[in-house]
Amino acid sequence: MEVGPRDGLQNERVRIPTASKVRFVQALAEAGLRRIEVSSFVHPMAIPQLADAEQVFAALAALEGCRLSALVPNDRGLERALAAQVREIAVFTAATDTFVRHNIRASLRESLDHFASIVRTAKGHGMAVRGYVSTVFGCPYEGEVLPSQGIAVARELFDLGCDEVSIGDTIGVATPGDVARWLGEAQRTGLPFERIALHFHDTRGTALANVLIGVQMGIRTFDSSAGGLGGCPYAPGASGNLATEDLVFALHGLGYETGISLDKLVEASSVIATQLDHLLPSRYYQAARVTPCLPA
Numbered sequence: 644m645e646v647g648p649r650d651g652l653q654n655e656r657v658r659i660p661t662a663s664k665v666r667f668v669q670a671l672a673e674a675g676l677r678r679i680e681v682s683s684f685v686h687p688m689a690i691p692q693l694a695d696a697e698q699v700f701a702a703l704a705a706l707e708g709c710r711l712s713a714l715v716p717n718d719r720g721l722e723r724a725l726a727a728q729v730r731e732i733a734v735f736t737a738a739t740d741t742f743v744r745h746n747i748r749a750s751l752r753e754s755l756d757h758f759a760s761i762v763r764t765a766k767g768h769g770m771a772v773r774g775y776v777s778t779v780f781g782c783p784y785e786g787e788v789l790p791s792q793g794i795a796v797a798r799e800l801f802d803l804g805c806d807e808v809s810i811g812d813t814i815g816v817a818t819p820g821d822v823a824r825w826l827g828e829a830q831r832t833g834l835p836f837e838r839i840a841l842h843f844h845d846t847r848g849t850a851l852a853n854v855l856i857g858v859q860m861g862i863r864t865f866d867s868s869a870g871g872l873g874g875c876p877y878a879p880g881a882s883g884n885l886a887t888e889d890l891v892f893a894l895h896g897l898g899y900e901t902g903i904s905l906d907k908l909v910e911a912s913s914v915i916a917t918q919l920d921h922l923l924p925s926r927y928y929q930a931a932r933v934t935p936c937l938p939a
Contacts, residue, residue, distance in 0.1 A: 644809070644840060644866045645671055645887060647915070648699075649680040649714060651872030653690050657920050661695045665702040668711070670911035671869060675903035676887075678710045680733065684720035700727040712773065716747060721761050725768060732765055734758045734805070735775035738793040741784035742777060742813075755799050762804045774800035774808045775842070780825065781816035790828040797834060807838050809866055812853065815846025822856045830860075840864035843885045845871065845924075850885035851893055858897070865890060870912035870923035886925030888912065905931075 648668050652659055664682075671679055681703065687694035696713060703711060712731035715721050724732055736754040737743045743751045762772050778785075779793035797808045810825075817825075822841070830836065841857045841864070843850035854865050871886035891903050909931045916923050923929070 644864060645676040645679045645869060646842075646866050646884060647671070647869040647872045647887065647912075649682050649693065650866075650884060651868040651870070652915075653683065653692050654873065655692055655919060657918065658692065659915070659918050661698050661702070663915065663918050664695070664699050667869075667911065667915045668699070668703055669706065670907070670914045672706055672709045674907035674911050675901070676908075677708065677902065678712070681711045681713055683714035683716070684723040684727075685714065685716050686719075697723065697727050700729060704728070710771070712771075714775075715761060715765075717757070718761065721764060724770075729770070731771040731773070732761075733773040733775055733809075734761055734800075735777065736796060736800070737777040737782070737813075738779045738788050738796050739782040739785045742782050745784065746777075751796070755796070755803070758800075759803050766804050772805050773840075774803070774805035775811060776800065776808060777811045777813040779810050779817075780812045780821050781814055783814050790825045793825065794829050794832055794834060797829070797839070798832075801835070801838070807840055807864065809840040809842045809864075811842040811866075812844055812850075815844035815850065817843065817853050818849055819852045819856045822853045823860065826857065826860045826862070836861045837863070840866055842866035844873065845883060845885050851889055854885065854890060855893070855897075858894075858899075869908065869925075870916060870928055871925040872915070872923065883924055886923075886928065888925045888927035888931070892927045 682696035682699050683693045684696050713724050713729050715724050715732040740751040743754050765772050776793055776796045782788055800808045841862055843853050867887040867890045868884035869887045871883040873883035888908055891901055912928050
């Protein structure tokens with residue numbers, strides 16, 4: 644799941660033109676990405692960078708071969724997504740109550756109760772629905788998070804009707820051992836691994852190692868961001884997501900087929916790199932800009 648256009652760009656200081664966002668998504672599709680989170684229908688004052696969600700989706704209406712999705716925070720957001728003819732949405736909560744309160748000014752329990760009606764309405768309109776659980780491995784406000792906390796929230800999202808649940812290391816504190824313990828506990832409690840995704844931030848450089856533990860234990864869906872873009876406005880100190888280039892390079896090295904061209908992925912990241920006021924942190928991207936890309 645490519646999250647660069649939404650999770651990657653939402654925290655950027657420089658305002659990205661709508662046309663550049665559209666070209667970014669198109670280039671990602673050309674590289675072989677088949678699931679792309681394009682934007683969020685959050686209130687424009689909350690995240691001004693994503694205020695043009697309708698315009699971006701309208702410009703991508705003719706794009707074929709991709710599942711384009713958007714984050715939906717509330718009923719108004721769902722109305723906007725439906726009007727924009729979005730076919731897949733995501734709702735988001737967290738494993739800790741304090742983080743949810745900072746994020747959407749509601750308790751964890753209130754967020755789940757509220758999303759029940761959003762998921763029900765979305766499914767009634769034939770939409771696919773993804774659920775996000777943030778701060779599963781650690782919280783900037785509450786510290787250590789027990790595996791049972793995130794597992795319980797993920798189970799509730801499945802019970803609400805979510806087709807897939809993404810498990811997030813929002814502040815990048817998870818180690819491979821933490822991931823193995825969490826997945827082991829999740830497996831023992833019966834969470835469906837075929838419907839779980841893992842979402843790692845690379846704050847402490849462990850994101851790729853954490854993914855490889857997930858692969859070994861049977862997870863096959865991972866969130867990543869082209870160029871390593873990202874961060875979270877509600878998680879102080881959180882750096883970017885795992886870079887899509889780094890993830891694809893590692894998976895290809897293990898013999899997995901991803902359907903993604905690394906050459907074209909670097910080109911896609913270059914589209915957005917020209918719009919930013921900083922370098923992209925992806926290690927593969929940096930290397931490819933100095934020396935020719937290896938065969939994709």
